[in-house]
Amino acid sequence: MTSLASRAGITAVLGPTNTGKTHYAIERMLGYRTGVIGLPLRLLAREVYDRIVAIRGPSVVALVTGEERIVPPRTQYWVCTVEAMPEGMGPDFLAIDEIQLCADPERGHVFTDRLLRARGTHETLFLGSDTMRQTIAALVPGVQFMRRERMSHLSYAGSKKISRMPARSAIVGFSVENVYAVAELIRRQKGGAAVVMGALSPRTRNAQVALYQNGDVDYLVATDAIGMGLNLDINHVAFSSLSKFDGRRMRNLAPNELAQIAGRAGRGMSDGSFGVTGEAPPLDDEVAQAIMDHRFTPIRKLQWRNAALNFGSVAGLIGSLEQGPQDELLIRAREADDLMALKSLSESAEVQARTGTATAVKLLWDVCRVPDFRGISHAEHAGLLERIFGFLHEGGAIPDDWIARQIRRIDRDDGDIDALSKRLAYIRTWTYVAQRSGWTQDESHWRGETRAVEDRLSDALHARLTQRFVDRRTSVLLRRLKQKEALLAEVNDKGEVTVEGEFVGRLEGFRFRRDKDAQGQEAKTIHQASVQALVPHFHLRADRFYNAPDTEIDFTEQGGLMWGSDAVGRLAPGSDPLKPQVVAFVDDEAGPEVAQKVERRLQHFIDRKIAALFEPLLNLQRDETLSGMARGFAFRMIESFGILPRAEVADEVKSLDQEARGALRKHGLRFGQFTIFMPLILKPAPTRLRLVLWSLSKGLQEFPEAPPPGLVTVPVAAGSVDGYHAMAGYRAAGERAIRIDMLERLADMLRVEDSRKGFEAKADMLSITGMTLDQFADLMQGLGYRAEKDERAKVKPAPEAETAKESNTEAGEADGAAAADAQPAAVTGDADMAPPEAEAAPVADAQPAPEATPEPEASPEPVVVAAAETPVAEVVPEAEAAPGAPAQEASADEAAEMEVFYTFTWARQRPAGRPQQGGRKRPEGGQAPRGRQGGKGKPGGKPRGEGGKRDSGAKSFESRPPRKDKDRIDPDNPFAAALMGLRDKT
Incomplete structure (x- = not known):
């Protein structure tokens, strides 16, 4: 390549994804004093800019996109989107990435123009797919080709359910609705996903990517934006759909487009896989094999639009834009948004009156090239452009008070994801306007103002995306479990359990109740992590419970056993109505030692409670001096918990002699006219317990x-x-x-x-x-x-x-x-x-x-x-x-x-x-x-x-x-x- 550079050569570095083409271009550019690199997305432009700044510092690196312009005074290296590349600079090095986009119906004419006209004085690189080899050879004389092989193997994994998607996977959709639906499903089943779309601001996109790259989430849901050079640690790519809307109609993706996205799996030397999920049908064997072998139909035609424009009049400008190509490898691009806006404004009488000079026509064209970020309607977009053109033509700049009102209406960070996304789209329009030289009276102020608003909206959107599609609690616990680290749990005085600082549920007695909001896989993860971390707390709590006084324990009228406000067990029938058994409520994960300790303490409590409240009845039961009819009558009294309707035992009462009655009265037994009972056990506390024991005995x-x-x-x-x-x-x-x-x-x-x-x-x-x-x-x-x-x-x-x-x-x-x-x-x-x-x-x-x-x-x-x-x-x-x-x-x-x-x-x-x-x-x-x-x-x-x-x-x-x-x-x-x-x- 040194020899190529010395001859001011043009080189096309072609190959599949994960071949290091972009990394190679950056290294080549930094070998020269000046250089320009054009990239397909502002997201990728920001990534490359950050990498170069890390190497050379921010004082010599510029970033120029439609909505962002960072140009230091001593700029040496320009990182730009392809549309924003400066012309006529004559840099030592120039590179265009993803050159196969020359065939894109929407933006292809811009890439074709750079392929035909953009050159570096010492070296020019075109980076892209092998499908461009023949066309580049035919259109660029003297070009040299360099083939780069993929550094890892890519295989087809077929169809998989989202619930069985492996970790470090990217699920690709081609609409906002589809991306949101998939992300919501992954949040419920896998704990969360990062969301990456081309419509996101660089700040929001970088924050979302950081969630994925840092391991906070193991899944990424994205549009085809990830296919354009974004370098992420992805092991598997799954397509949730195989068709997309290209701006005019729904169409199926071509094999080379699928390969561009699937190739993001397996970065570096790590192998990757691709497949389908959701409602997407399985790929044909031929298509899957072509993606694995990187064999695709060569691109025969490139999109083209005339770059030699006629600014003599509006009609002349439109005519030059609609001019057809002379080469058979080029086809005239379809009518783009800027041309549609120009035609719409040309019908306005006010615009016609203002465009009498070439300067005015050129200004009108510059205004028409403002992208329709809002995507509302062509007529509404044209109306905004006409207003801007009127300000620029009449006063030379957009009035500060007018642009301030437009920005102030957008500067709000409340609302949901859709509302914030709309405001971000709106502010992108004013960010683009503020970046245009001479369009505002104080360029630095409005560039800073629009950037600040975009940053605030970006942060708010990132927060909403994270709140909706990422369960940090589950993601943190999954990561810790995967790394087999010891989890730290804390339980406050209200029983609220936090694991690694994340609320996971409540500890009710000796049973863990996970957060009710958790469902599916999330619930399983929380339970698995929580019980593992709570084992020490179960033992500490069991010791405290065993030493707790009886005043802290009570029984309910339904036979439950409570420790404060927590249910810790229940009563069960025993061999004797006055000797019930206890069943402790203890999670299996707490271990048998904790369960036995809780059970022993509960048995001690209920035994002492019965001994205290039914002391007269138990004394009657233990009195060995009773004999004959008195002993039999005492048994009847014990069996009926100290209360007997007299009519039921009338014969037995008559058979008792005075000595037997006297012996029974010593235990507090009263022979009433209607009932035979023990007055002491009629008090509220014994009555409450008596009903529980009687209900147990009756089943x-x-x-x-x-x-x-x-x-x-x-x-x-x-x-x-x-x-x-x-x-x-x-x-x-x-x-x-x-x-x-x-x-x-x-x-x-x-x-x-x-x-x-x-x-x-x-x-x-x-x-x-x-x-x-x-x-x-x-x-x-x-x-x-x-x-x-x-x-x-x-x-x-x-x-x-x-x-x-x-x-x-x-x-x-x-x-x-x-x-x-x-x-x-x-x-x-x-x-x-x-x-x-x-x-x-x-x-x-x-x-x-x-x-x-x-x-x-x-x-x-x-x-x-x-x-x-x-x-x-x-x-x-x-x-x-x-x-x-x-x-x-x-x-x-x-x-x-x-x-x-x-x-x-x-x-x-x-x-x-x-x-x-x-x-x-x-x-x-x-x-x-x-x-x-x-x-x-x-x-x-x-x-x-x-x-x-x-x-x-x-x-x-x-x-x-x-x-x-x-x-x-x-x-x-x-x-x-x-x-x-x-x-x-x-």
């Missing part, structure tokens, strides 16, 4: 929840499992369920009433249940009573009513199961020590309660209600009173009012064929409730007041002094009835 899928604590009655749970209300500490009666301890208090009051003749509800009865009169009537019917409703005239209450009302407020103090021990003054033991008729009281089921019992409200009625803000006896307006209702005389200043009353009588039917005894009906194997002797000698009766009402000052059951233990009588004693009768007489 329920959905565990019922405990009623809110402190409520005396609650609505009956519809569709509840049989036995639920008893386990919750309530008995169902009618539409509501009453707490079993409060039910026993109510039963104590009912024993003094005469159920044969009927009785009315007392204030104390309503107070302890927290019910209205109607609700109480429903409850009584649920317990086996019949309620008869009537209305009476309302009278002014006697002073004693106020006093009686105040004495009933103590019932509102019953809160939770603790009220089970707070019995009425007349009841000091359980129902076993009540009069014998108590054994025969009606038995019903128990269940929840609605609201805590508030203090009784003041009311003028003789019956006091102490609950639910509703009076016991509802007042019926006179207009609504039932016809024929009994009236009561009222004072002259009072209007007649009516009051509702219920009379309750025992409603159970005696069994068929059984004789009635004493006029009483026996319920369920016992005696009907019997009232005490009333104030007027009537059983259960009370003295009537003036208005026919019972005397509010009558002595109630609760007003009796408490019985002493020595006076208690065994209800099973055959002489109990006789003894009770004698006692009542005294």
Whole structure:
């Protein structure tokens, strides 16, 4: 080549891609004092410029493209796009890269012009494909040819799915939509991709390429821009389409065009491969083999446009541009955008008036060569060019305020990728205008201004592209996993996990929950990297959990086990209902040691919790002094978690002697009229755990929840499992369920009433249940009573009513199961020590309660209600009173009012064929409730007041002094009835 240079020779360096042609040209140019190299893309021009600056420094290297112009005062080497190459400089060296673009329908005429006219004084190089050999030989006399062979082997890999694309691959599309779709798919499946398109600014393109070259992503999605000399570390090239729009129509790519792009695989000495993906059909065997062998049809015709232009008039200029070639190897180029703009402006009367001189015609042509970067429409582009031409022709420069307004509208970095891409296309127009010498009043200012705006938009576009198409988290983790490096994980106090600084998910107890936004391959990568990095954290957390106090651990009503707000396990049925097993929630990656430690700690917790809350029941279970019937009854109590409806064990209760009962009472067991229970385990905490253990023993899928604590009655749970209300500490009666301890208090009051003749509800009865009169009537019917409703005239209450009302407020103090021990003054033991008729009281089921019992409200009625803000006896307006209702005389200043009353009588039917005894009906194997002797000698009766009402000052059951233990009588004693009768007489 030295000899060629000495003879001012012209050399065509031809060969396939990856032969080092461009690198060779740079070395040759730097061997001379001055040189010019023309490149097909401004992206490639920027790459070559950076390489030369790195060698010689920025003070002697110029970069000239349509939108960028860096020209130092002592420039020696010019790096340009082919269209922007300076003419008439006479450099020592001149090179044109990708010379095969002479055949390109859109830009080919520019390359053909440089092939025919551009020369260096000492050496000229044309770099390109072998397909240009014959044409160059025919058009350039004395040219020498140099063949360069590919440095690596290129093979065809066929069709592959994007999900199976190997790392360091480039997927090529030929439209923006296609590129974005492929990049989005790769982000979801592979963690992300860099995006390279010819429409990107050099700054955006370089930032995207850096993502790929640095290994942040392993995939590149690009247009055919990468086929023009961009040197990237690509192992595989896959075509997602085999056709493109060339500006006029859709056409299939020729084999040599496919080879130009496929050849980017396998840089340097590394072999590469190419293939297809997506909807692209497989390549024909002949085409694939031609690409591998670098054998293509020679280029026969080159695009040409006349360079000797006539500026005498606009018509003359158009005629010279449309002139045909003289050589048969050249064909006239199709009408380009600049010629179309010239023809459009030539029809404007204003332009015609301004183009009377050759200088004006030349200026008009320069304006028409402004590229249509915006790509909106020819008419709109022509209108912009006419405005610019008018400014330049009239004032010699574009006004600063006008160009400032155009730039200010574009200078915004908000919006999505499409919006930023449009603004970048718009600013490229003004960047091109600012680069033209003499078009603005302050060239350096506007060049800097447009460059700054383009840089801001470029950075914003790069950020949006990265945000949309690159998952940095996945790419970082993939790179670290591939390099087999130890990953560093951090867990903050909220459980948020970061690996290598990237958020990957949350650690909930001993289970890792990856970020919900991750899907597909990304999710797998995150999980793989995270669990590997979290292993040390699992061990540290297990140690902390094992030493945590029981106060930090709790169980849920669905049987879950919680450590703070994190689920760490669940309860499972065991061999004994009071000894459940635990199942720990621990990821397999944490290891068996962590799982065993968590399981042991949970088992310790639940065992201690049961021991504390069910201590009376466990003491009963461990009492070896119990024997015979007492031991059997204790087993029944343990099996039912300390609560048994009395009706279910009536025979067993009767079979217990006094010694057995006494032994059972020592453990806190209470033999109630309706329920046999342990008051201590009726408290909210044991009730909550009891329901969980009972649900486990029943094998329920959905565990019922405990009623809110402190409520005396609650609505009956519809569709509840049989036995639920008893386990919750309530008995169902009618539409509501009453707490079993409060039910026993109510039963104590009912024993003094005469159920044969009927009785009315007392204030104390309503107070302890927290019910209205109607609700109480429903409850009584649920317990086996019949309620008869009537209305009476309302009278002014006697002073004693106020006093009686105040004495009933103590019932509102019953809160939770603790009220089970707070019995009425007349009841000091359980129902076993009540009069014998108590054994025969009606038995019903128990269940929840609605609201805590508030203090009784003041009311003028003789019956006091102490609950639910509703009076016991509802007042019926006179207009609504039932016809024929009994009236009561009222004072002259009072209007007649009516009051509702219920009379309750025992409603159970005696069994068929059984004789009635004493006029009483026996319920369920016992005696009907019997009232005490009333104030007027009537059983259960009370003295009537003036208005026919019972005397509010009558002595109630609760007003009796408490019985002493020595006076208690065994209800099973055959002489109990006789003894009770004698006692009542005294």
